[in-house]
Amino acid sequence: MTRTGPRTGPTSxxxxxxxxxxxxxxxxxxxxxRHAAEFLAHIDRGREFIGRYVGLPDxxxxxxxxxxxxxxxxxxxxxxxGRIYGIWTDEGLVGGVLFRTMxxxxxxxEAGCWLEPAAVGRGLVTEAVGVIVDWAVEERGIHRVEWxxxxxxxxxxxxxxxxxxTKEGVLRESYLRRGERHDIEVWSVLAPEWRAARRERR
Numbered sequence: 001m002t003r004t005g006p007r008t009g010p011t012s013x014x015x016x017x018x019x020x021x022x023x024x025x026x027x028x029x030x031x032x033x034r035h036a037a038e039f040l041a042h043i044d045r046g047r048e049f050i051g052r053y054v055g056l057p058d059x060x061x062x063x064x065x066x067x068x069x070x071x072x073x074x075x076x077x078x079x080x081x082g083r084i085y086g087i088w089t090d091e092g093l094v095g096g097v098l099f100r101t102m103x104x105x106x107x108x109x110e111a112g113c114w115l116e117p118a119a120v121g122r123g124l125v126t127e128a129v130g131v132i133v134d135w136a137v138e139e140r141g142i143h144r145v146e147w148x149x150x151x152x153x154x155x156x157x158x159x160x161x162x163x164x165x166t167k168e169g170v171l172r173e174s175y176l177r178r179g180e181r182h183d184i185e186v187w188s189v190l191a192p193e194w195r196a197a198r199r200e201r202r
Contacts, residue, residue, distance in 0.1 A: 021087070028128045031086035031096055036067040042093040046116030053113050053153040053177065058184050073098070080104055085132060087124050094119035097128045099136065107143035109136050113159065124128055126162050133163065134198070137191045144190055149182035150175060160187040164197040
């Protein structure tokens with residue numbers, strides 16, 4: 001990720017950056033507690049759509065819970081155990097990508113995403129996830145990035161495929177969501193695979 005300031009140490013991250021995405025005007029940058037009101041408004045716009053497979057709307061219900069959620073990721077960033085980034089377009093905040101978990105010592109991380117309906121179909125999530133996976137592999141030494149997704153979430157599975165991830169298996173009826181049990185698919189990409197795929201894309 002391109003930064004606007006100097007690195008402050010081997011495991012620290014300067015958060016003053018903004019990465020342009022190919023979609024005109026779209027940018028990826030850290031989603032921080034100061035964005036709580038905008039984050040809540042964004043979740044409200046996509047609450048039902050996002051909530052079909054993702055529990056985020058159940059956690060972010062009002063301004064205080066939005067602030068608490070973003071603060072939890074600020075604390076993860078400080079501890080180097082997770083990250084969260086927003087996708088902004090000319091319309092404002094429309095989605096995001098994250099590392100729900102990150103274990104630098106083990107070299108593993110779990111990535112995820114969400115998007116409001118108005119921004120679907122523009123390739124924003126695929127590109128944004130690619131940016132953070134590249135950062136994790138090349139700058140943080142992550143060897144394995146996982147993608148854990150409901151088997152019914154075809155859009156998210158398509159992202160995993162486009163990024164060259166491998167489907168490793170299905171956890172049958174392991175996720176209870178709104179009274180319904182979902183099969184969960186586990187996808188992953190390893191650092192050597194990621195680098196090889198990136199060379200091919202060039």
